[in-house]
Amino acid sequence: MERQMLRYTLDKLEDMNHLMMCEKEVKTEYEIGAVLKYFRNKEPIIFNKVSNTSVKCAGGLYGDRDILYKLLDMNRENRLYKYMNAIANPQPYKLVNNGPVKENIIKRNIDLPRIIPIPKFNGRDSARFITAGVMVVKDPETNRYQTSIRRFQVNGGNNLCALIASPKLSKDFYELEKQNKPMEVAIVLGYDAYFLLASQVPSATYGVDKYEIDSALRGEPLELVKCESVDLLVPAYAEIVLEGRLIPGKRESEGPFGELMGYYGGVSHCPIIEIDTIMHRNNPIFQVAFPCREEHLANGLIREVELYNNLKNFVDVVDVNVTEGGGYRFNAFVSINKKQEGDGKSAILASLGFNRELKQVVVVDPDVNIYDVQDIEWAITTRTQAGNDLVTVEGGLGSSLEPSHGLKGKTDKIGIDATKPLNDMNGRFERAVIPGYEDIDISEYFPDIK
Template structure:
């Protein structure tokens, strides 16, 4: 899991090690933010803690694809394969995560270097914790990343935007029962990616998706205080319960789009037990757009196949970083029939409430390059007939532009060129440009 990931990152020269002492309040976040969560960093000396910390692990597309063992070209097929052909996991008796078991006098801030990130954040927040629940009926495991505010001692609050998890909890709460949870820290890319498949939509056990993604069974051990299974090779696991009938104020917190989410009452989790490896490594992530890459990759997969169903010439989808990997998408396609680009707009904006802006471009445009998108809109779109606006649809409460939170206008731009052109759209090309070696002309230039 994490240790193997760190070995691989070291081997590929993708791990920065920080040997200077760093404060988990603000300072570590500032260092992580400098690299926009795109550079994995191991902090070997954390002030007031004997635990090392790692951050910025899974925010870089190239590094992530390498860790998962996929390419830009085959990723959507690999991710879909794991969903339609989930594979069994393996339960083992014990594992390194059981090397230390703490059940008494739990004070999270005394044990873990949980970061405080932004100036107005209400407290220190666990930002890379993967919460695991076991469906009370089907016994399937559902994992998801949730931000968790440390309230005091062994009490944390979680912000849970999932209708499945919320409903599971509310149903139990009506009977006066709490919901068992485990929070996993120190995992690998497959584990994180599996957690981002929407739970309610597919209902597939996320550990089985994980096992399919990794190409071998994920090894799991039972928690000490409940029946939830957790990875045997995780660094740290917090076991607890979302407590029935209790709410405490959560937030404000600097969220992914760079604004503070408001304070509101949220359920609390009482931590009953912490298990961890010897010399554990605490995993963190600076809360920002880049951190949501894995979430965006699953959205890209969903959109790719949804569109492919109607338009076979869809080439690629990019759910963009600037839009927090959820609000904006660029679709590239080879338009062969009139109307395909407009159909792609309708379908894209209908896939998911979060998606608010989509641009459709031809397959000669590099969708990962914002300059190329701007160029395509400028030279291939006319607002009077290429822009579709849908006022007042469902939206996400995570972005503040509409007066009503959770409502949004949607926009689609058809930036594809007309089907039959008279040479107006022929892109200029210099023969030999792609293969020119500029160092031959300027031997001292660093390129």
């Protein structure tokens, strides 16, 4: 029975009552993106009628924390440990002879925009973009599988631009390029949450095979088939796979593109991929993601693992939230069990030092809900004095993904210690509590409210 990738996920979402069907015909230019954005990329949607194609689109799949946890068979409490466990204990994947992804194989006259309904999202985007594609390559030295989400600008025909910001992948490609050799790639569309999560583990830090991490996360071997024209394995139950080569010595201008923080990123010169083969299931569903939003939650989860581990060296950390408002990379809320007066500041130092992108952190006690911005505001208002509780660092290394950094790429960082003093001054900082509040079932009072 089919238990992997997008179709199984859609069944699960339907069972969970979390799948919306759009029956109105939608255009790929702006309209699909507009509907996804309306729901803040948190409601899984199938677009059953897309203009000028019989291919359906699915979007908004992995942008909501609670839905993502359910799809991953995790919860808020155990998510960090399950992720760490999979990275520490990778499991073997499985090669199978055939799979639904091979139901249709196209090798000639490849015209990507004609075959796949690829959206255009924002007004000044340079082109249509594939935003939910997971790129698969093999590490040339170790043969380990590297998977990662990259955005692909559709240049027309079988030609894509790939934005590669990964030091490891760039280095591997440059090495091949020096020998005038292409790099074989596959782009997987129509996957599940395990495949997405595994793709976000940084290769440069862990050097692991991401198919093996995927197998560990899902608790069974990831089932893979051989590609047709490149020496790579891809998920047997994927919806669509594009096979091709990163071409040595060629660059094309890429961008502008509505980026992570909702600003347009600039134009750069990126390597190109020529697609030689498309494999797809019967009645394929094309997976889309509103750029730089829904899939970034998965990217935030690996950052949470790394932030949590760094904090553990300094303080008794309870939980961390690398927040949506900060693009799942620039801001964090951290809760700690404060044991000594300096713990709040130590947690700030550990957080701002954990990676170069984190810019702002708020540290709170465990009685504050780090997933509720209003609760954070409450803690800052009632437990912080600016003269004592702020830590600022001027001129750290910044990220081009947010525009406020200085011209030389430097950015200032700030930490707010919003923990209460250890000496609670006779309950001055004790939250008022209604006994039995947690046990109230509001539907007993108002039956229409679920």
